Amino acid sequence: MSDHSLQTSAQPIAAPEPLEQALALQSRMPLVRIGEALLALGFVDERQLGDALARQTQERHLPLGELLVMSQAISRQQLEQALVHKMGFPVVDAGRFPVEADAIREVPVAQAQRLCALPLMVRGHRLIVALEDPSARMVIDELEHCTALKVVPVLALTGTLRPAIVQTYVGTGTTTTPAQPTAQPAADDGLDQPASVIASRLIERIIADTRSGAVTHVHVESDGTDLPLTVRARRGGVLVPYARLPAACRDPLVEQLKAMAQLDRGERTQPQVGLIEPADGDEHPPLQVTTIPTVGGQEDVVVRRRTRPRLRALTDLGLTALNLAAYTAAIEHASGLVLCVGPEASGRTTTMHAALAHLNTPERKIWTAEQSVEIIQRGVRQMQVRGSGEPSALSALRAIAQADADVVMVDELDDRRAARLVVDLAASGVLVLAAMTGSSACGAVSRLMSMGIDGDSLADALRGVLDQRMVRRLCPHCMRWSPADGGQLESLRVAWCADSRATGSPAPAQRDHDPLAHWLIEYGRNGVIGIPAAVGCPHCDGTGYRGHIGVHEWTEVDRQVLKRLQTTTQIDLPRLQGPATERLSLCQDAIEKVLTGMTTVAEVNAICNI
Template sequence: MRRRYHASAGGGTLAAQDSLAALQEKLANEQKLVQLIDRIHSAKSLDSIFLEIQGDILVFLEADRMTLYAADIDKKELYSKFLALDAVKEIRLPVNESSVAGYVATSRQTVNIGDAYDTSELGKINGKLRFDASWDKKTGYRTKQVLAMPILHENRVVVGVIQLLNKKKGGRFTKDDELNVARIAKTLGVAFHNQQQMGRSRGTKFDYLLAQGLVTQEDINAAIAGARHKNTDVEAVLMDQYKIPKHEIGAALSQFYRVPFVEFDERVIPPPDLMKDLKLEYLKRNLWLPLRRERDGTTLVLIDNPQDIQRVDSIHQVMRNHKVQLAVALRKDIQQFLAVAGGEGTSPRASMSEILSDLGNEAQAEKDQDISGGEVDENDSAVIRLANQLIVDAYKARASDIHIEPYGSQKDTMIRLRIDGSCNEYQRVPGGFRRALVARVKIMATLDIAERRKPQDGKIKFKLPDGRDIELRVATVPTQGGNEDVVMRILTASEPIPVDKLGMLDRNLREIKTAAEKPYGLILCVGPTGSGKTTTLHSLLGYINKPERKIWTAEDPVEITQYGLRQVQVQPKIGFTFAQAMRAFLRADPDVIMVGEMRDEETAQTGIEASLTGHLVFSTLHTNSAVETVIRLLDMGLDPFNFADALLAVLAQRLVKRICPDCKEEYQPDADEFAELEHAFGGKQETAKFGIEYNDDFVLFRGKGCSNCNGAGYRGRAGIHELLVANDGMKRLISNKARVAEMFTAAKNDGMTTLVQDGILKAIDGLTDIKQVKAVAIK
């Protein structure tokens, strides 16, 4: 009996524990539900519910898939939005019996189906009810259980439908599931109605951009998706990707929020007395700051969303002793202001700002003394520092070119830097300093500062603060209004890149090395200006630069220097051309000759003759592809037999932006993006050769944007290549002046990958992305 009593007591204890656990689980679920309801009510828009909250609702309701539909009363349709890579996409259904959701909206009845493919079960609900299986067929998904419920406002008006697919734990959806869905649906009914009403009465913060024709609604949707992927704000995406000017973004925000828009200005430092009682970390976390006192005594406070009630309330509470005037600013600008307030600054710009401040002081001092009307000249210490700092900052930023662009005395002179192939605004200098700055650069390049009517060219040898020497090629061009533009090309590559580091595919690297090791023949590197041809040729010369070989080069200008090469700069102005240099080299016992460019028939003919008389000749040409190069030279009038005998290889190349390694992320493209890739690659037959197929393991890469790449997602550049090898078959085709298509087919059969194919293979490897390949290689 005692044993039985103890067993019974133990069973009672276990039952109590189970009951307690069930109660705790129920309370936890209730808490989750309350949190979800709060989030739905505080959602800023229907898009926010569709794209951000829907996933959490799905987890709570323990279904495999879920779709929220909103009702479009005017069109008698249901619609939903979902995220597909970098775009927000929309699906629409008619409100009728052709789909479960459509039937639920029509009948205003809840539907709980055990097997969506069981027509008899559907018939019992309604004789016309059909399950739309097209989505299952397209994706390979298998729908079984369906729970769909109308979303009603005040139990009367259908404002949407909530539809769940396949219960996580198997089996039909239960009555408890229906109760949970009903509570969510009731909340959604209120939220959908409110959002629809707000949408009718109030525009969006980008209505101004739409009205001005700067973007389309599709652009806005794509920017929203892009911002979510990059974990940044929509405004940043619109500026970076869609090139919307910052002031236009500001105008849109100002119109929407009905407050002033303020841009970041490095010269504005938040007053210390306003900041002293505020913790910087608190301001960074909440993203607002008091910027300045206005003349009427109000304190201007920057915030990225003046309609964020919670943050605005906290601002008024913290600044309760101040009369607050709100202004809107971009998130990044607020962060920069906070960095300045915290003493972090922006190192290069801070130095430049100090110099500009000194310039202003010097100009004012001279004006006060009535010296030259307050003009600052090229010998002022601040002007000298400005020119020097500009070069140092450009070098640190990895810029290839510096552009100084004056717009007269009344407008700022713009300074832009070309980084990774794109020009970016770096600094604005007051127009009154334009002539002093240009004159200073001309002095450094030993140009005539008095001559402003004609273009001039020169060079600057510049020593960096760390002791390294760099060279800059300077060009001045007279522009409208008596101004002079200056462009400085930074020539920093003192040593060649090893050929193994050029990023060539194995076949291309093997074949180009083989060609470079030949004792005679012609190797051409082709592509547009700035595609890295000179860099590639110097890498090949570095590969064969041995004491037993005499190598002469003719260049314009000499950008890369190598010990062991005898390098000559041509001077067309005095008649010393590439052709003349080559003839001089042939009398100077060469083994290898490199000519900067085959600009004309004379240079090309001399190069052919040199290669046929036992010399290895390297040169460049401005053509688009390897096969096109052959046709171009034949069209110049070269003898096809001699050219065929001389040619060893033609390497076409482009430079693409390299994905920033610090913010690179992988993603799986959708079927449409892969189909586009496959088409560009040459079709299924071509992709199959390289083992490229669309499956769950196929991924591409992109840069999210980070501080190391200034939010661009790219840092540095890489080469993509197309190598035509002149084998016996190709030489016969050249001798016979065959058509382009025949040569192209023969080159492909010999293993040539096109520029596009090479770029796509490197995109798959994560070096670049398809967008960059399209930009440089797809017509």
């Protein structure tokens, strides 16, 4: 952005059209955090910023800029200069701006005075609001929760905001008795409109946010007929407050969502699943609406975007070099069974489609039997099957067995007869990729044997098992390294060595025997091992994470292992594999992803106890 455009955007604005132009200009600026802006302008140094960030952990209700002003590290004018020139916030002369009546109706006077916020205008599902500090996230969140609109903050010209709030609301005949500060917004803040109108506006916001990717899921939760309606959203993998509406909005909101998803509005005792289809010519994906009855005759609703997972290459899955080589070798066999095991939402379908993309050549005929066709590949013949009813996975596999297949993929192997047919196909010259829901490779193999598949048949067919999990990937824009203390390193070392001992290796690799020395060589910086932390920035919507990455363990199973497994319980397959290889266990792979800065210890704790 040129100096001229910056200077133009810094001029006080007193009309809607210039404000819209300034906001459009701001949307094209790179995202900058207030701390980075103040550092770039030389208003604070690293020590002052670090002290303010530490204090903010104790006083989360205060934005960082306000804390720096209160500590006299910077002046109010310096804060405003950073907000304008580095973050691009338009400056509005609140005393001269013609506030729109629709905007005033969105925010009650008590809330406007308590938050020191002046609603200026409404544009679609956006509410433009003048604030003393437009980086104050908690103020913005409260306004969004109470108005069900996306709040776009702008900077009020110094000294104009509070008088403008009084003048604006007096002009509308609204009482201006100051409200006492409260920890939570009142249940009826901003909700003096008809319940159906509020519900419609919230649905517009839900659709806009899910389609844009700002949130992945929206949960409408009913706790009782007389209690406020709670709405939460999953943002960056974490559930956060999204809206809080009065009880009167419950039925209109649920009924409108049901109608849009073409569900039975009178059905309250059975779960229902439907789609909100985009309008003709709209390229956005559909939204899935799931209604679930809860106790007391209530219904919860979950809205999520039905995005198609992106087709990835095998090299983009996060596999280590050794795991990648072993898995690639297994799927390049002309026949055999290769299992992918993990819980729901662990990326199994993405992994198997990456394998199919690797194998997809004109010389191969590839069939799939999928309960949900989320990735479409040209050259792959894909069938959608049903969990109950026809076509089932079994009937699809029976047809595929007669269809001259070279490669078959099954996205959920949970039927006894289908499992037997898969093993027969794998033993008869077809390569089969199959996914199973489970917590370990051992559990998946044991489950197949419990389905009546004998060990010899399974040994002839099974090439190996890829056990995988998903963890959130750190945002590269804001992740922060800090030296690991002795307690952190000891916890990681104990977890690493515990998995090393589980392999039963008579001659463990050097990094298993002394992982700290290996880590210092491989990952140390100036003789120090660092641990990454999630911070949060506009690029990751304040969560500290962007996207996901896989954590894997590859296990090869032979006839001897299966025979021992038939007479052994409560044991892991790696313990039965004989001499250990350089391949890592699931926990060890996760630890290395921490040390390389891909994820955090907290994420790894969710899949293996450290």
